[in-house]
Structure formats: C-alpha cells, structure tokens
Amino acid sequence: LVGSEMCIRDRQDADTIGIFDTATETFTTVATGLTGNRKYLGAGAVVGTTIYFSPFASQDSIGKLETATNQFSTISIADNPDMTGLNGGFKYSAAAALGKTVYFTPLGEANVGVLDTTTDAFSVVPVSNGDSNNKHAGVVACEATSTLYFSPTNEGVGVFEATDGAFTVVDDGLTSSNKFWGLVAVGTRIFFAPNNENSIGVLELCSPCESGWA
Numbered sequence: 001l002v003g004s005e006m007c008i009r010d011r012q013d014a015d016t017i018g019i020f021d022t023a024t025e026t027f028t029t030v031a032t033g034l035t036g037n038r039k040y041l042g043a044g045a046v047v048g049t050t051i052y053f054s055p056f057a058s059q060d061s062i063g064k065l066e067t068a069t070n071q072f073s074t075i076s077i078a079d080n081p082d083m084t085g086l087n088g089g090f091k092y093s094a095a096a097a098l099g100k101t102v103y104f105t106p107l108g109e110a111n112v113g114v115l116d117t118t119t120d121a122f123s124v125v126p127v128s129n130g131d132s133n134n135k136h137a138g139v140v141a142c143e144a145t146s147t148l149y150f151s152p153t154n155e156g157v158g159v160f161e162a163t164d165g166a167f168t169v170v171d172d173g174l175t176s177s178n179k180f181w182g183l184v185a186v187g188t189r190i191f192f193a194p195n196n197e198n199s200i201g202v203l204e205l206c207s208p209c210e211s212g213w214a
Contacts, residue, residue, distance in 0.1 A: 017065060017072065030070045032063065039063075042094030042138060045102040047117045052102045054092040054113075057085070062104075062115060062122065075120050077113070082124045085109050090133050096141035096148060098162050105139040105150050105158075112148075112160050112167070127167035130155040138182040140190060142209035149203065151183045151192050157203055172201065185209035 016029040032039075040063050041056035053063030060083075061074035078086055085091040090108025097103070097117075104113030111124035129135050136150035136158045150158030154177050157170040172179070180192035180201050187208050192201030 019067075019070070028070075030065065030072055032072045034059070034074075041092070041107070042105065043096075045095035045097040047097050047100055047102065050117070052095050052097075052115065052117070054095040054104050056092070056107070057088055057090055060086050060091075062102075064120075075115070075122060077122045080122060080124060082111055082126060083109065093137045093153075094139045096139045098141050098143060098146055098148075101162070103139065103141065103148055103160070103162065105136050107135060107137060107153075108133045112165075125160075125165045125167070127158070127160070129158055129167070129169060132177075134178055137180070137195075138193075140183055140185045140209060142185065142205075144207065144210060147209075149183065149185075149190055149209075151180045152201065153178055153180060153195070157192075170203065 015034055016031050018029050020027050036058045038057035039059045040053040042054050044051040044053045049068045051065045055062055060078040061076045064073045064075055077083060085108045092104035092113055093107035094105045095102050100117045102115040102117060106112055106129060110129060111126045114123050114125060132154035134154045137153040138151035139148055141148045146162040148160040152172045155169060156172050159168045159170060176196050178196045180197060181195040182193040184191050188205045190203040194200055
C-alpha cells in the first residue's frame, strides 16, 4: 500500500502489476514488459513512493515500480559472482526495507540480498542457512533493532542483524518440509502462517517489533 494505492502483483507469472486505488475504488494495470513465468515472488518492499520486487526464478533482476509515475524498470543482479540461483534457479522469496535499504529473503540463495536504493547498487551478505532450495519464505523487518526475521520453510527461523550482517538460525524443532510461508509481527511476537504445518508458528521476542508482513 502506497498512499491510497494498493499494488497487486501476481504470485509468479503475470506480465502486469495491478493497482487498486482505495480512494476511488478503481483498478488499473502497469505493463512490466516482461514475459514468462516465475518472475517475482512475495511482498514487495516500499521505500518512499517506490516498490521493489523480489526476483524468484526466471528474472535475474529486481523489479522496481515508481508509483508516482507508474513506471516499471529492473535492476540487474546478474553480474554478482556470489549468486547461485541465476539463469532460472530459486533466488529470493520476499523483500523488506529498513530506511533506504531493501533486504531480500534467501529462498534458494545462501545469502541475504541487499539493495542500496540511493544508488541501486546490489550486494549480498553470505549466510549459513542449510542446503534446501526453500530455506525461508517471507520476512519482517523490525526498525527499532534493525533486525530481520525470515520465516522457517525448510530451515529454522532466520535472524539477520542489518547493523553488522550477523545471521543466526532459531531451531523450530520441526522436521516437515515447506513448514511456513509468510509471517507478521504483533507486539513482541511473530506469527508464522502454516503451509504444510497444521499449526501457526509463534516466536517470542524480547522487545516489540514495529513491522508489516511479507
């Protein structure tokens, strides 16, 4: 949601971005100029009036929508030597912003993607988060502590400290695959939406997390 406009992106395959104006209740679309499937995944990150979309499989670029002008463009990540999911592999599952920096949730990658939106420069922070191709699906960013929490899909809860790049995994004690997909922070707790699990996951925090969901 940017202002009164709600931007809707198909989970993987659409070639347009839907925009619903909640003030006028009108719906329009913005063409991306892209084709194929598995382009972007998860909720986008909002910085000012710009939305950044997380590259999933077929796209080796970050999607960028300027909502003030409804102009869509891309930021290439193909030249980064630390990327393992280029040319069709699973990359990231969602994006979240802290200040003017956007962070991308590792789905197939063994790194957290980092985008400096003032320069559009992309870099990665290598992390040790298992060998699964579906590591984490979704993110919340807690502004007060500059901490990001990644949903436990095939791995545990990922915890990334944006200030120093430290990464840890909280063991959830579960053995199933594709456990949770998506999460939301409410006060001092983070709730994980079940995918293959038959329960809602809950992580207790030491301090409140001011955040949305992805």
